[in-house]
Amino acid sequence: MKLNYSQAMALAVRESLQQDPNVFLIGSIFAGLSAAGRAAFTPLVQDFSSRVVPAPVSELGLCGTAIGAALSGCRPLLDIGTASFAFQAWAQLANEAPNIHYMSGGRTPVPATFYLMTGIRGAGAAQHSHRIQAMLGNVPGLQLVLPATPGDAYAMLKWALLESSSPTAYISHCQLLEDEHEVDLAAPALPIGKARISREGRDLTIVAHSVMVPRALAAADRLAAEHGIEAEVIDMRSLCPLDRETMVRSVAKTGRALIPDECHLSFGAGAELAATLARDAFSYLKAPVHRVATPDVPIPFSPVLESALIVTPEKIASEALAMLNFQKS
Numbered sequence: 001m002k003l004n005y006s007q008a009m010a011l012a013v014r015e016s017l018q019q020d021p022n023v024f025l026i027g028s029i030f031a032g033l034s035a036a037g038r039a040a041f042t043p044l045v046q047d048f049s050s051r052v053v054p055a056p057v058s059e060l061g062l063c064g065t066a067i068g069a070a071l072s073g074c075r076p077l078l079d080i081g082t083a084s085f086a087f088q089a090w091a092q093l094a095n096e097a098p099n100i101h102y103m104s105g106g107r108t109p110v111p112a113t114f115y116l117m118t119g120i121r122g123a124g125a126a127q128h129s130h131r132i133q134a135m136l137g138n139v140p141g142l143q144l145v146l147p148a149t150p151g152d153a154y155a156m157l158k159w160a161l162l163e164s165s166s167p168t169a170y171i172s173h174c175q176l177l178e179d180e181h182e183v184d185l186a187a188p189a190l191p192i193g194k195a196r197i198s199r200e201g202r203d204l205t206i207v208a209h210s211v212m213v214p215r216a217l218a219a220a221d222r223l224a225a226e227h228g229i230e231a232e233v234i235d236m237r238s239l240c241p242l243d244r245e246t247m248v249r250s251v252a253k254t255g256r257a258l259i260p261d262e263c264h265l266s267f268g269a270g271a272e273l274a275a276t277l278a279r280d281a282f283s284y285l286k287a288p289v290h291r292v293a294t295p296d297v298p299i300p301f302s303p304v305l306e307s308a309l310i311v312t313p314e315k316i317a318s319e320a321l322a323m324l325n326f327q328k329s
Contacts, residue, residue, distance in 0.1 A: 004180040005172065008150035010040035011185075012157035013077065017048050020075060023161050026062055027055035027079030030115055036178040059085050063092035063114070067167075070112040071100070075161055083118035083171065084130040097167040098141030109165035113157075119211060119262060120310060121174040126298035131262050133210070134269045136169050137239045143168040144240040145192065148213035150181050152237055155189035164192075173211040193241030197250070201232030204256035204320055207247055207273050209236040212260040212311065219260075219316035231258075231320060239269055247273065248281045255286035256323050260316045265293040292319045 003011065009030065016023045028045045030037060045052050055062055059080055066078040080086055086093055093114060100110050120129045136144050143166050147153040153172065160168040190196060198213060199220050208216040213235045220231040232250050236243065251257045257277050261270030274289045292311050300306050 001183060001185065002180055003150045003154070003183045004036050004040075004178050005150045005153050006034060006036040006040040006177045008154035008183060009157055009172070010044050012154045012161070013041075014044050014047075016158055016161035017051060020162055022073060023075045023077065024051040024053065024069075025077050025079070026053045026066055027081070028052050029081060030079050034174070034177040055079065059089035060092060063089040063097070066112045066114070067092060067097050067100070067110060070110045070167070071108060075111045075113075077113045077115060077161060079115050081115075081117060082124075082128050083116040083132045084128050086114075086116055086132055086136075087130075093169075094136070094139045094142070098139050101166065102141060110167045111165050113160040113164075113168045113170055116169055116171045117174055118171050119173040119175055120294070120299055120306065122306070123301055123303060124174075124299065125301035129299035131264075131268075131294075133171060133239055134263045134267060134272070137269060137272065141166065142240060143192070143238070144171065145169070145238045146171045146173075146210040147237065148173075148176065148208075148210055148235050150179065151183045151187075152235075154183060154185070156192065156237070159189065159192055171210065175211050176214075179214070190237065192238055193243055195237055195243040195246040196235045197232065197246070198235045199231065199233040201230040201254065203229045203231060203254060204258055204323060205232045205234060205247070205250040205254045206316065206320070207234045207236065207257060207259045207277075209239060209261075209269065211262060215311065215313045216260055216316055218313035219320065222313060222317045223320055227321065229320065229324065236273075239272075242272075242276075244276050244280060247277060248284075251277055251281040252284045255284055257281070257285070257289045258316065258320055258323060259289065259291045260311050261291060261293040262311055263293060264296050265291065266296050268293050287323050290319050290323050292316055
């Protein structure tokens with residue numbers, strides 16, 4: 001069936017609520033900043049109103065509520081909303097939820113799911129445009145999933161709500177919420193921590209996650225059409241756990257790696273991916289690992305200034321051409 005990203009998330013939540021009485025929602029906006037999100041989640045909230053806890057604007061308290069509910073045997077889905085708001089809840093999100101299982105000697109699971117909408121959205125400015133996956137990726141004990149397609153949006157959210165026993169940060173991107181694709185609901189889902197080869201190629205590997213996946217695919221199509229270059233595109237799907245093996249295997253075939261990343265260039269998620277390849281795939285590399293990322297400046301409110309910072313398919317394709325022109329001395 002054809003679903004957009006928001007519809008896929010809403011369907012996953014609906015089915016999870018139907019299948020497990022321990023699943024409940026804290027907050028009810030989720031993807032509601034978009035028209036697609038409102039259309040998808042409003043009927044869901046109405047149909048399951050007894051299992052939706054209205055949420056005041058208190059991210060720290062709400063995260064604590066979700067953690068406490070998880071400790072009591074429930075499986076909460078907390079809508080933190082814009083990922084920048086996670087900073088208000090950092091003590092709970094980064095210091096409490098991920099550490100409880102370890103500090104209890106493995107006796108106490110924390111099956112809480114935290115929904116975060118990230119990304120440069122268009123006039124979100126510096127305080128509503130954070131991409132926090134690199135920060136959260138540095139928190140052991142916290143799972144970090146970043147679905148790039150409606151199919152993964154559905155499968156990964158159901159997995160977090162029904163199967164996972166660890167706290168999960170489920171990160172959507174504001175620019176993906178209305179993306180629509182065919183979704184085979186009966187198809188077996190890839191395991192969490194397993195990357196997907198979204199496009200086969202021979203000349204270079206583009207390692208992407210979240211919104212960078214469709215942009216990398218667009219860049220790969222452009223490279224093929226205009227230059228006869230076949231790029232392999234990897235959708236990482238999750239950063240914690242991280243599928244290093246698929247990255248290395250692809251680079252062993254292509255000899256080159258390009259990492260587009262919406263995080264800031266310094267200390268972004270792409271930096272860890274690049275470090276992994278520099279260590280584990282060094283002998284296969286025909287050129288240094290290249291990165292394309294957001295410059296190290298706050299995101300401006302001005303659409304003109306903001307657009308200059310965005311990692312676009314054109315920038316990805318341009319960097320790929322520069323890589324292929326590199327010659328080892």
